[in-house]
Amino acid sequence: MSQQQASPVILCFSGHDPVGGAGIQADIEAIAAQGAHAATVITALTVQDTQNVQRIEPLSVETLREVAGAVLDDLPVAAFKIGLLGSAGIASAIATIIRAHSGIPLVLDPVLAAGSGKDLGDDALLRVIRDELLPLTTLLTPNSPEARRLSGEENLDTAACQLLGMGCRHVLITGTHEQTRGIHNTLYDATGQQVFESERLPGEYHGSGCTLAASLAAHLALGEDIIPACRQALTYTEHCLRHARSPGRGQSLPTRLGQFPRQD
Numbered sequence: 212m213s214q215q216q217a218s219p220v221i222l223c224f225s226g227h228d229p230v231g232g233a234g235i236q237a238d239i240e241a242i243a244a245q246g247a248h249a250a251t252v253i254t255a256l257t258v259q260d261t262q263n264v265q266r267i268e269p270l271s272v273e274t275l276r277e278v279a280g281a282v283l284d285d286l287p288v289a290a291f292k293i294g295l296l297g298s299a300g301i302a303s304a305i306a307t308i309i310r311a312h313s314g315i316p317l318v319l320d321p322v323l324a325a326g327s328g329k330d331l332g333d334d335a336l337l338r339v340i341r342d343e344l345l346p347l348t349t350l351l352t353p354n355s356p357e358a359r360r361l362s363g364e365e366n367l368d369t370a371a372c373q374l375l376g377m378g379c380r381h382v383l384i385t386g387t388h389e390q391t392r393g394i395h396n397t398l399y400d401a402t403g404q405q406v407f408e409s410e411r412l413p414g415e416y417h418g419s420g421c422t423l424a425a426s427l428a429a430h431l432a433l434g435e436d437i438i439p440a441c442r443q444a445l446t447y448t449e450h451c452l453r454h455a456r457s458p459g460r461g462q463s464l465p466t467r468l469g470q471f472p473r474q475d
């Protein structure tokens with residue numbers, strides 16, 4: 212049996228979060244928990260704690276290209292996952308790398324703000340996401356504020372239509388930020404839409420979006436179709452949040468490793 216079938220490789224482009232809630236650590240843990248392997252290109256270091264992001268220091272574009280090239284020359288990458296990008300230059304370099312590997316699914320988590328509200332994406336970065344990355348994206352996973360900001364539309368159905376029109380194949384808009392009793396996560400594509408409901412949990416979590424996007428990438432790499440992949444990844448993420456710990460002064464950290472039931 213080939214290694215790829217046994218444990219598919221997901222190449223993650225994400226930032227480093229030193230408290231281990233979000234970013235690359237979330238990716239590694241969430242992907243390992245699905246039975247897949249994370250290869251990692253760190254786009255940026257961040258100075259942050261569980262309360263706030265103070266500063267981002269992006270990697271140089273040259274080093275990013277070299278690191279990604281080393282992985283892609285060696286490992287059989289079965290899916291890409293993108294999180295925090297750090298700069299428009301890095302985003303554009305990643306788009307060039309992914310364009311050269313067409314046919315490999317891409318999950319794009321458009322990280323535009325920290326949980327504390329700090330802006331993590333300027334206008335130049337937004338333009339590269341819209342113009343260069345969305346046309347390469349299999350599944351875009353914005354939360355509702357990110358969907359509105361990327362599309363310029365207030366209504367989420369209209370926002371999803373705009374985003375699909377910019378070239379991504381599927382959009383999963385998470386509904387945590389909406390004022391609804393339960394949470395409505397909605398998957399949109401050319402065939403229509405499907406709502407996945409989940410219970411609203413008390414508290415705030417650091418890295419919930421990263422956990423979801425990384426586990427989605429793993430399920431796609433494992434060969435699952437988009438709807439079962441969404442169902443599995445949303446169920447897994449909810450379990451991680453239910454078992455979250457609060458070691459710091461701010462947001463809770465998801466517990467991603469352990470025994471989690473599948474949703475069949």
Ligand code: PLP
Pocket residue numbers: 225226227228233234235257259264294295322324325326416417418419420421422
């Ligand atoms: N990636 C990094 C490195 C971050 O610092 C953050 C938020 O601070 C995120 C991603 C997004 O985190 P979340 O999954 O909570 O939206």
